[in-house]
Amino acid sequence: MTKKEIFLTAAFKENSIWRQILGICSALAVTNLMMNSLIMGLGVIFSLALANFSISIIRFWTPRSVRMMVQTLIIAAYVIIVDIFLKANMPEISKQLGPYVGLIITNCILMGRAEAFASQNNPLDSMVDGIGAGVGYTLVLLVISFFRELFGFGSVFGIKVFGAWWTNWSIMVMAPSAFFLLAILIWIINTHYYKVKA
Amino acid sequence: MKDSFWFPIVFMLIIVIIFAGILSVMYRTSQPKIEAYQQETYQKLILGTVAAKLAEVTEETQQSIMDSYPESYQTHVQELDIPGLERRAFRAVVADSTIAYCFEIGGKGLWGTMQALVSTSTDFRTLLDLALVSQQETPGLGARIEEDWFLAQFRNRLFVINPESDTDVTGSYEFIAETQVPENDGQLKRVTGATITSDAVLKMLRDEMNHIYNYLRNKSL
Numbered sequence: 500m501t502k503k504e505i506f507l508t509a510a511f512k513e514n515s516i517w518r519q520i521l522g523i524c525s526a527l528a529v530t531n532l533m534m535n536s537l538i539m540g541l542g543v544i545f546s547l548a549l550a551n552f553s554i555s556i557i558r559f560w561t562p563r564s565v566r567m568m569v570q571t572l573i574i575a576a577y578v579i580i581v582d583i584f585l586k587a588n589m590p591e592i593s594k595q596l597g598p599y600v601g602l603i604i605t606n607c608i609l610m611g612r613a614e615a616f617a618s619q620n621n622p623l624d625s626m627v628d629g630i631g632a633g634v635g636y637t638l639v640l641l642v643i644s645f646f647r648e649l650f651g652f653g654s655v656f657g658i659k660v661f662g663a664w665w666t667n668w669s670i671m672v673m674a675p676s677a678f679f680l681l682a683i684l685i686w687i688i689n690t691h692y693y694k695v696k697a
Numbered sequence: 698m699k700d701s702f703w704f705p706i707v708f709m710l711i712i713v714i715i716f717a718g719i720l721s722v723m724y725r726t727s728q729p730k731i732e733a734y735q736q737e738t739y740q741k742l743i744l745g746t747v748a749a750k751l752a753e754v755t756e757e758t759q760q761s762i763m764d765s766y767p768e769s770y771q772t773h774v775q776e777l778d779i780p781g782l783e784r785r786a787f788r789a790v791v792a793d794s795t796i797a798y799c800f801e802i803g804g805k806g807l808w809g810t811m812q813a814l815v816s817t818s819t820d821f822r823t824l825l826d827l828a829l830v831s832q833q834e835t836p837g838l839g840a841r842i843e844e845d846w847f848l849a850q851f852r853n854r855l856f857v858i859n860p861e862s863d864t865d866v867t868g869s870y871e872f873i874a875e876t877q878v879p880e881n882d883g884q885l886k887r888v889t890g891a892t893i894t895s896d897a898v899l900k901m902l903r904d905e906m907n908h909i910y911n912y913l914r915n916k917s918l
Contacts (some may be wrong), residue, residue: 667876
């Protein structure tokens, strides 16, 4: 596969959220504001790309018995790097994201891509796969958060779109709305993209 | 070789040393920046909680007081050492006279502890202003307690209504929905989707104001 095909497969054809149903917890938790989703997405892209790259480099020497421990350690190290970088250089955003940056470590997408792709392919392809999977994840987060922020707060990226006449939909701010929106998104994609019949 | 007993242990050890080393370097190089930012933020929060009172006394504006940080902080804020209180305490001074106090307080939120700074009148009965130092609430839900409309509800509130009582001296306030309009002074708006966090903030303020008042009521600072 070419690099472009690897990217497109990871980002769309085999998208982690709508195709593999991975990373759902964070997709539900951080999508009430678009800025949170974007930063979370960027953190995942960075961690995923570099973790995949590193895991792929050492794949020939990694003993099978400890491979998951090694993968978790590498993922955790990159996530902590993201956390330290945000605290030192973008403290406001670091504060907004609160505990979610640390939770990237537990994001199933990272372990999933490390196990399914990085441990069997070359470092460059693995990095492209990581970026693709991260971009696909970020796009889903942004789509869900767009509707949740728009109807829940009347704004997009914190900029007020609706005037004073708008009554915020409280349900959109709460977690259940993410379930509905994610389900609708998966239904639309399955029907129109994968042509899945009920 | 990969299947030997020692190889996985040695391999794991090498990986740990490499990544722990990278993280140590990264942390050590970023630490001064993180600490400087934390100190500046903390001092600005203290100054912010007493800025309105300072503006009232000095006839400067709150904005000009905040803009002249760190000079304004060095001129008007002094840290106090109060044995037994177990909370950091500061006083705001103008021409050697104390015009307000500021205390670091803490409480339990939904996911973890919350820390805040409250400024009080010199008799410790009225909460002048407050600012949150840290909280671990849900971003977009409980974390909205940092929004100004929520915090503004507590400004200039008399918390110690019955100063003669030795037990609960704090006033009673109740929460209403965010979209409702308060019918009286005792009603406060809670953050939608964050009932427990909103209640936790009020509980923290009640408990801490109660403690501070009871501890300092008969002491001269």
